[in-house]
Amino acid sequence: MAEMLKLGLVLMLVALVAAVALGLVNSRTAPIIAEQKEMEKQEAMRQVAGNLSPGDSLRFDSLTVSGLPNPYYSVDSFLRVVKVSVPPDTSGVGYVFIAYGKGYSSTVQTMVAADMQGRIAGTTILYQQETPGLGANVTDPSKLIGSFTGRGSVGILLAKDGGEIDAITGSTITSRAVTNSVREGLEAMEEAGLFAPGALTGDEDLPQQPPCDDVGSSAGNDVTGTADTDSTAAEGGNE
Amino acid sequence: MSLMKDLTRGIYRENPIFKLALGMCPFLAVTTSVENAIGMGAAATFVLICSNFLVSLLRNLIPSKVRIPCYIVIIATFVTLVDMVMNAYVPDLHRSLGIFIPLIVVNCIILGRAEGFANRHPVMSSVADAVGMGVGFTLAMIVLASFRELLGNGTWLNISILGTAYRNQPLLIAILAPGAFILLGFILGFFSILEKRRGGGR
Numbered sequence: 001m002a003e004m005l006k007l008g009l010v011l012m013l014v015a016l017v018a019a020v021a022l023g024l025v026n027s028r029t030a031p032i033i034a035e036q037k038e039m040e041k042q043e044a045m046r047q048v049a050g051n052l053s054p055g056d057s058l059r060f061d062s063l064t065v066s067g068l069p070n071p072y073y074s075v076d077s078f079l080r081v082v083k084v085s086v087p088p089d090t091s092g093v094g095y096v097f098i099a100y101g102k103g104y105s106s107t108v109q110t111m112v113a114a115d116m117q118g119r120i121a122g123t124t125i126l127y128q129q130e131t132p133g134l135g136a137n138v139t140d141p142s143k144l145i146g147s148f149t150g151r152g153s154v155g156i157l158l159a160k161d162g163g164e165i166d167a168i169t170g171s172t173i174t175s176r177a178v179t180n181s182v183r184e185g186l187e188a189m190e191e192a193g194l195f196a197p198g199a200l201t202g203d204e205d206l207p208q209q210p211p212c213d214d215v216g217s218s219a220g221n222d223v224t225g226t227a228d229t230d231s232t233a234a235e236g237g238n239e
Numbered sequence: 240m241s242l243m244k245d246l247t248r249g250i251y252r253e254n255p256i257f258k259l260a261l262g263m264c265p266f267l268a269v270t271t272s273v274e275n276a277i278g279m280g281a282a283a284t285f286v287l288i289c290s291n292f293l294v295s296l297l298r299n300l301i302p303s304k305v306r307i308p309c310y311i312v313i314i315a316t317f318v319t320l321v322d323m324v325m326n327a328y329v330p331d332l333h334r335s336l337g338i339f340i341p342l343i344v345v346n347c348i349i350l351g352r353a354e355g356f357a358n359r360h361p362v363m364s365s366v367a368d369a370v371g372m373g374v375g376f377t378l379a380m381i382v383l384a385s386f387r388e389l390l391g392n393g394t395w396l397n398i399s400i401l402g403t404a405y406r407n408q409p410l411l412i413a414i415l416a417p418g419a420f421i422l423l424g425f426i427l428g429f430f431s432i433l434e435k436r437r438g439g440g441r
Contacts, residue, residue: 007305014309018316025320029327036330134271134414170411
């Protein structure tokens with residue numbers, strides 16, 4: 001009985017010291033981490049929005065677009081769009097939004113800048129935890145996200161799904177998540193009427209592309225298609 | 240003198256990967272590129288040194304019946320501390336290593352050395368052992384990662400080696416999970432032959 005108490009006491013002491021140490025460090029680092037995240041976002045926004053216009057001083061206004069069919073648990077059902085304008089002219093040069101796509105092992109966050117006609121002006125990956133060496137290559141601007149530039153929502157579809165965008169080799173799930181989430185974001189903005197009338201948008205004569213409705217489930221049914229090692233097993237490097 | 244022995248043991252004689260076959264799961268998972276291998280190796284070595292130091296320091300205070308939970312708490316605490324501190328103060332490094340840091344907890348080299356060495360040896364030799372094991376682990380990861388990155392991507396440490404013609408059609412399996420097992424098999428076979436040549440193994 002006495003020994004039991006002693007063992008329990010030792011364990012409690014060890015856990016207590018660990019908890020206090022972690023708590024102290026966390027209270028110091030948490031605000032710094034949060035601040036860095038925010039700065040990173042601002043920086044990325046400036047970077048992608050810089051492609052919209054050469055102006056140094058850009059103004060960012062928040063808007064909210066409702067009704068985006070969102071399959072991702074971690075995001076609310078609104079698309080948060082930021083309108084970019086060059087003061088003093090407030091009519092706007094374009095929009096910036098964050099697209100969330102459920103990839104292989106994380107929800108990939110892509111920051112997208114679109115011009116007033118609904119064409120992509122720039123993209124950058126804000127957050128991803130995909131397989132190093134495979135899906136993590138999505139951050140490489142020369143691979144997937146670079147090929148979005150200049151396209152409207154109609155053109156943003158993987159070659160495997162009938163579009164023209166080449167997926168990253170060995171990482172179809174990640175590529176598809178990013179591609180579809182970017183397109184869905186643009187489509188939601190088109191529906192909300194944010195883009196200039198008569199612009200290069202998808203809703204004129206083309207019907208909605210079927211694959212865009214099932215991003216959530218498409219991760220699992222990818223085994224067909226070209227056999228370039230893109231199936232689920234191929235990305236099994238993450239534990 | 241024996242301190243030197245503790246230091247070098249992990250590098251070849253008892254290399255955690257090639258000889259003890261410890262820590263296979265992060266080893267196979269993150270050796271897709273040399274950069275990742277170095278990052279994971281450095282992070283694991285740091286935690287290994289800290290945990291060996293503390294376990295050795297407390298070896299007479301912790302009753303043997305509850306030693307394993309205590310070690311796990313110590314290791315997990317260090318890993319979390321490293322994660323938070325790096326996230327706050329070296330965000331760039333943290334971003335490239337982000338996925339590996341939580342993986343250190345499941346690295347059985349660290350628990351293995353705490354249980355198998357540090358709880359029976361004085362602080363100095365435990366730290367020496369941790370350094371040796373960490374370096375051995377890192378070197379082993381660099382070896383496998385070099386093969387995988389070179390064959391699977393045509394590069395070494397992101398420097399193009401095999402030219403664009405190869406890089407357009409690389410031996411992709413090397414960078415995928417099965418390739419890790421196949422190449423590991425070759426490397427272990429190589430070490431086994433080496434051992435035999437030296438005089439019949441053990």
